[in-house]
Amino acid sequence: QVQLQESGGGLVQAGGSLRLSCAASGHTFSSVGMAWFRQAPGKEREFVAAISWSGGTTLYADSVKGRFAISRDNAKNTVSLQMNMLKPEDTAVYYCASSVDGSVWSQAKFYGRWGQGAQVTVSS
Numbered sequence: 001q002v003q004l005q006e007s008g009g010g011l012v013q014a015g016g017s018l019r020l021s022c023a024a025s026g027h028t029f030s031s032v033g034m035a036w037f038r039q040a041p042g043k044e045r046e047f048v049a050a051i052s053w054s055g056g057t058t059l060y061a062d063s064v065k066g067r068f069a070i071s072r073d074n075a076k077n078t079v080s081l082q083m084n085m086l087k088p089e090d091t092a093v094y095y096c097a098s099s100v101d102g103s104v105w106s107q108a109k110f111y112g113r114w115g116q117g118a119q120v121t122v123s124s
Helices: none
Strands: 003-007 010-013 018-025 034-039 046-051 058-060 068-073 078-083 092-099 111-114 118-123
Touching (some): 003 092, 003 111, 018 034, 018 092, 034 068, 034 078, 046 068, 046 078, 058 068
Parallel strands (some): 010 118
Antiparallel strands (some): 018 078, 034 046, 034 092, 046 058, 068 078, 092 111, 092 118
16 A cells, blocks of 8 residues: 655745655555646646656646656655646645556546645745
8 A cells, every 4th residue: 555645835936836746655656656636726626647657658737738747766655746837727735646556547536545735826
């Protein structure tokens, strides 16, 4: 089983950057896909980015493509989300999640473990 803990959230001005990290514990980390989702106030949780077990395949939501980059370090059991050119509409709680297998998925139903979330606030 994988336990997940996010860090790195905060307040940033529009156009700025933040880097989120997710520390995973559990021996299965290197064999599962990982993803980031986010949930803004009053909205449903939405997919942001995903990465396969090897890091060889990534998937991004159209709204963040070209601005965000997901990466992982299997030796350190971490997955990161580099967020650049941030916009006020990126404001949300960001969740790290582990997949049921090694693939990338955009649907939340394929992710069995979730972190508690990290707040990202982008001011205009």
